[in-house]
Amino acid sequence: MRQLVLQVLTEQKTAISLPELEQKFEKADKATLYRTLKTFEEHQLIHSIEDGSGSLRYALCEDFCTCEPEHLHVHFSCNKCGKTYCMKDLPVPQPDLPNGFEFSSANFVVKGICSNCKK
Amino acid sequence: MRQLVLQVLTEQKTAISLPELEQKFEKADKATLYRTLKTFEEHQLIHSIEDGSGSLRYALCEDFCTCEPEHLHVHFSCNKCGKTYCMKDLPVPQPDLPNGFEFSSANFVVKGICSNCKK
DNA sequence: AAAACTTTTGCAACCGAGTTGCAAACTTAC
């Protein structure tokens, strides 16, 4: 199962959600897929994105990724097609927090129209 | 009802979710509160924040706020107390999107430990 | 004041994403 899920993940150009993953199979259990994603995430094979769509989306991490703050990138969520893109070249800026606030992670999602839907 | 909800909202130092709002009343219906928040949001009295906690949070907009991209600010979600702060002084940076991608809005949530939980 | 109309509210039901316990199926180690 994990191999199949990994397969699907590598084929994706945009981040995928659990319900979407479910549909890709038609024969696998939600719980299994759910646990698979959790396992992958724990082992930093994938990262999750809260794009505000109501469901978490997941995408493969890059080889060198340690999921640490400085490796975080911006995500783009298209209002039209609903797809969520990894903007791997756009690092998440680290804003100057007020005194006493400690940065540990961040979720930066830009919304708009993707290049595919634009035309 | 709306007046009461507005009252609660003005008293909040951090953003509040629908379930939290529900608890503040003990006698009002979820649906009513839900619709109240929606109405407020439509009229740009409040803005919503996807902090990844599983529930949307809401906070009053500032007077001059038009909820447009340039007025967006960063939010901070504390991993310990779960509170979500409006960082009104930290504008959301507008990253250089690749060709064809059109910016329309953004959700930038920084996670970590808040100054209150830090000590 | 009563009637007619509009808006707000409460209730109940529903949906969808996520999550969990548990037993069956499968894999690996002896």
Added chain:
DNA sequence: GTAAGTTTGCAACTCGGTTGCAAAAGTTTT
């Protein structure tokens, strides 16, 4: 082979959000 550990499928459940609908409350018109 059996025993031990791991993965899977099923069912049940939680929780946030959402909706239809009819009752209640508020407004306007006569």
